[in-house]
Amino acid sequence: MSSGFEIDRTWVGQEAPRRMRTHGEEYEAAVQRLTEHGLGATWGDTELIADLRAAIDECFPVMEGVLGSLGSGLVQTGDGMSAGDRNIGHAETAGLAEIEGLGGEAWK
Numbered sequence: 001m002s003s004g005f006e007i008d009r010t011w012v013g014q015e016a017p018r019r020m021r022t023h024g025e026e027y028e029a030a031v032q033r034l035t036e037h038g039l040g041a042t043w044g045d046t047e048l049i050a051d052l053r054a055a056i057d058e059c060f061p062v063m064e065g066v067l068g069s070l071g072s073g074l075v076q077t078g079d080g081m082s083a084g085d086r087n088i089g090h091a092e093t094a095g096l097a098e099i100e101g102l103g104g105e106a107w108k
Contacts, residue, residue: 012084013085014085016078020077023071027068031068
């Protein structure tokens with residue numbers, strides 16, 4: 001058994017951010033479709049359905065806001081994962097350069 005942990009840089013830096021962005025864009029597209037098409041026609045004109053439709057109509061703006069925020073948050077998370085991976089790469093490169101420079105030829 002080994003100790004410590006390792007980051008799969010390909011997954012964290014490329015695949016996971018791509019998937020997060022894709023999911024976020026799907027949420028944002030769903031909001032766009034709902035906004036464009038609305039909830040459609042009611043099912044008949046009974047009083048029960050009219051009351052249900054009124055309740056749904058009241059909740060619709062909140063649902064749009066929540067889905068939009070969720071989609072935006074997923075896209076931003078994907079962007080952050082890419083930035084984090086990029087920063088780790090820069091830190092590793094800089095750290096290695098510093099370590100190699102500490103001991104001169106003796107460390108090589």
